Amino acid sequence: MTVEQPTRGILAGLSRPFATGFILTLGGLTAIGLGVAVSSLSTVLISIAFALFVALGLDPVVQSLVKRGVGRGWSITIVFTALALLVAGVLMLVLPTLVGQITQFATDIPHLIASFQNSSTFAWLQKTFGTDVSSVVSEIEAYLVHPDRVATLGRGVLQVGGTIAATLSGIIIVLVLSLYFLASLPAITTGFTRLLPARNRPKAAAMTEEITSSVGSYLGGMVVLAFCNAIVALVLHLALALPFPLLMAVIAFCITLIPLVGSVLYWGLATVIALFTGPLAALIFAAVYLLYMQLEAYVLTPRVMSRAISVPGALVVIGALVGGTLLGLLGALIAIPVTASVLLIIKQILVPKQDAKV
Numbered sequence: 155m156t157v158e159q160p161t162r163g164i165l166a167g168l169s170r171p172f173a174t175g176f177i178l179t180l181g182g183l184t185a186i187g188l189g190v191a192v193s194s195l196s197t198v199l200i201s202i203a204f205a206l207f208v209a210l211g212l213d214p215v216v217q218s219l220v221k222r223g224v225g226r227g228w229s230i231t232i233v234f235t236a237l238a239l240l241v242a243g244v245l246m247l248v249l250p251t252l253v254g255q256i257t258q259f260a261t262d263i264p265h266l267i268a269s270f271q272n273s274s275t276f277a278w279l280q281k282t283f284g285t286d287v288s289s290v291v292s293e294i295e296a297y298l299v300h301p302d303r304v305a306t307l308g309r310g311v312l313q314v315g316g317t318i319a320a321t322l323s324g325i326i327i328v329l330v331l332s333l334y335f336l337a338s339l340p341a342i343t344t345g346f347t348r349l350l351p352a353r354n355r356p357k358a359a360a361m362t363e364e365i366t367s368s369v370g371s372y373l374g375g376m377v378v379l380a381f382c383n384a385i386v387a388l389v390l391h392l393a394l395a396l397p398f399p400l401l402m403a404v405i406a407f408c409i410t411l412i413p414l415v416g417s418v419l420y421w422g423l424a425t426v427i428a429l430f431t432g433p434l435a436a437l438i439f440a441a442v443y444l445l446y447m448q449l450e451a452y453v454l455t456p457r458v459m460s461r462a463i464s465v466p467g468a469l470v471v472i473g474a475l476v477g478g479t480l481l482g483l484l485g486a487l488i489a490i491p492v493t494a495s496v497l498l499i500i501k502q503i504l505v506p507k508q509d510a511k512v
Contacts, residue, residue, distance in 0.1 A: 469493050477489030
């Protein structure tokens with residue numbers, strides 16, 4: 155293409171301003187429409203992403219059963235039935251108590267504030283920072299117990315009920331989709347490789363297998379580590395008589411799914427909440443949980459994540475921050491597998507091409 159050809163195209167467009175403007179406007183409206191459609195389908199897309207990652211997380215377990223002589227169909231049935239029973243059991247066990255503890259937390263706010271005002275921690279804060287601490291606490295208490303806030307709390311309880319119903323329906327949708335994805339995962343990977351030229355299919359199939367197995371191992375490992383964090387948090391809250399042990403265990407499981415920074419975030423949050431019980435309990439909780447974090451970092455994580463793709467620590471933090479900012483918990487969860495997959499592609503495709511150049 156010569157230089158004159160783009161110039162002729164521009165001049166032709168300027169000679170027909172109405173048609174050119176119409177095409178540009180139509181393209182802009184199409185882009186806006188696609189953006190609105192994607193925004194409207196965000197919940198569906200997030201459910202699909204969750205289901206796909208659940209399927210990838212369950213696939214290593216299915217593969218292990220297949221290697222033991224169990225057919226893939228029966229392996230999927232066994233694994234998925236166990237998952238469904240586990241989810242149903244956790245919901246039946248946790249949900250009623252969790253709702254009760256959230257309600258109790260909302261109604262016990264004045265008592266918690268009063269206990270905090272009588273604690274030595276409050277006395278130290280007041281001695282250090284002066285009467286401003288008392289005024290701040292009084293304003294918080296007046297805000298929370300105001301009749302308008304009580305009415306808002308009532309509406310919030312209804313919203314929580316609606317959110318729980320929506321969450322349950324979302325869990326069911328994710329489970330059903332993950333079953334279909336898990337059953338058709340080999341066909342999906344085969345179909346993906348067939349889109350590539352025949353000469354590239356063997357290498358693409360090997361890379362796809364390595365990526366999917368590593369992502370599955372990573373997601374399964376994150377769930378195991380988050381479950382260990384939840385158990386430790388529950389035991390510590392029960393042993394130290396800290397408030398809302400089951401609620402804090404659920405929060406620990408959700409937060410510690412975020413790689414690297416999740417445990418630190420929960421450690422800080424739970425320690426601050428433990429201060430309402432007393433400085434000694436908060437100190438013991440902080441020390442013991444910090445000790446567990448070291449055990450997790452140097453003993454549990456290397457064993458659980460032995461098959462996952464290794465990613466530099468700086469990229470882990472950056473990926474978790476970027477993913478969490480864009481997609482919340484889902485983004486933080488999938489950021490590390492995506493980063494690991496990109497690194498694997500760079501190492502096996504881009505770097506060899508660059509090395510082959512003289």
